[in-house]
Amino acid sequence: MKNRIKVLRAERDMTQEQLxxxxxxxxxxxxSMEKNKYSPSLKLAYRIAHLFGVGIDDVFxxxxxxxxxxxxxx
Amino acid sequence: MKRITYLTCTLIVxxxxxxMVGWSMAAGNFLIPVIAIPLGIIVIIACQAQVDIxxxxxxxxxxxxxAALRTLEVVAIGGAIAAIILYxxxxxxxxxPIITGKLVITDDGRQSxxxxxxxxxSVPGPDTLVRSTTINDLSSMNESEAIAYSSYIRExxxxxxxxxxxxxxxxxxxxxxxxxxGAFYLYYDRKY
Numbered sequence: 508m509k510n511r512i513k514v515l516r517a518e519r520d521m522t523q524e525q526l527x528x529x530x531x532x533x534x535x536x537x538x539s540m541e542k543n544k545y546s547p548s549l550k551l552a553y554r555i556a557h558l559f560g561v562g563i564d565d566v567f568x569x570x571x572x573x574x575x576x577x578x579x580x581x
Numbered sequence: 582m583k584r585i586t587y588l589t590c591t592l593i594v595x596x597x598x599x600x601m602v603g604w605s606m607a608a609g610n611f612l613i614p615v616i617a618i619p620l621g622i623i624v625i626i627a628c629q630a631q632v633d634i635x636x637x638x639x640x641x642x643x644x645x646x647x648a649a650l651r652t653l654e655v656v657a658i659g660g661a662i663a664a665i666i667l668y669x670x671x672x673x674x675x676x677x678p679i680i681t682g683k684l685v686i687t688d689d690g691r692q693s694x695x696x697x698x699x700x701x702x703s704v705p706g707p708d709t710l711v712r713s714t715t716i717n718d719l720s721s722m723n724e725s726e727a728i729a730y731s732s733y734i735r736e737x738x739x740x741x742x743x744x745x746x747x748x749x750x751x752x753x754x755x756x757x758x759x760x761x762x763g764a765f766y767l768y769y770d771r772k773y
Contacts, residue, residue, distance in 0.1 A: 532640065533641065536638055536639070536641075547639065
């Protein structure tokens with residue numbers, strides 16, 4: 508799963524800490540997502556998309572590949 | 582109070598209460614548990630009220646879940662291996678000590694018996710001898726000699742029995758742990 512969180516965050520001049528606080532996760536989770544090491548749950552993905560005011564497809568792109576810890580195929 | 586501080590406090594309180602209950606049971610004082618257990622619960626509840634709101638971070642939860650599962654797998658496999666190895670000391674012949682008895686009839690008609698213990702799986706000989714004892718006259722063996730004889734045989738197997746007991750304890754704990762895991766699995770399976 509690839510995402511544009513870093514870009515969207517930069518466009519809004521938002522820090523990782525701020526984003527983490529707004530969506531209710533830790534900064535480590537944001538860091539992991541930005542590095543494409545962690546795929547969020549559907550709930551968190553919607554929350555992030557909603558926060559940026561875009562569709563979920565504009566933030567996350569699904570690609571056939573071996574995922575990180577959330578891929579359940581470690 | 583951070584969550585880790587709260588967990589540390591809970592652990593300390595639980596240990597103190599368990600120690601007090603254990604000591605009072607041994608001392609025959611049954612009033613202490615009646616006071617100590619509710620007091621411990623009150624302290625834990627008071628600590629819980631001071632805990633900061635923790636963000637339920639999904640990544641952390643997932644990592645913890647996966648780490649717990651891996652731990653369970655490692656402990657289950659390692660524990661099963663250890664339990665079987667230790668238990669084999671009871672049931673495996675090559676691992677049990679070799680105990681021999683030699684009866685000698687002396688010139689004056691006395692029956693003298695020498696019992697010897699040799700290292701497990703070895704050929705009986707002076708190099709592999711662990712210990713030996715001799716009963717000078719079997720027909721007039723007194724009570725203390727009979728007790729010494731039976732305890733000698735018993736002690737020969739004691740070390741192996743202790744290992745076997747440790748193996749059975751590990752196996753029991755493992756079975757209990759897997760049963761608890763199964764119970765939680767069924768619970769969450771029904772819940773979700």
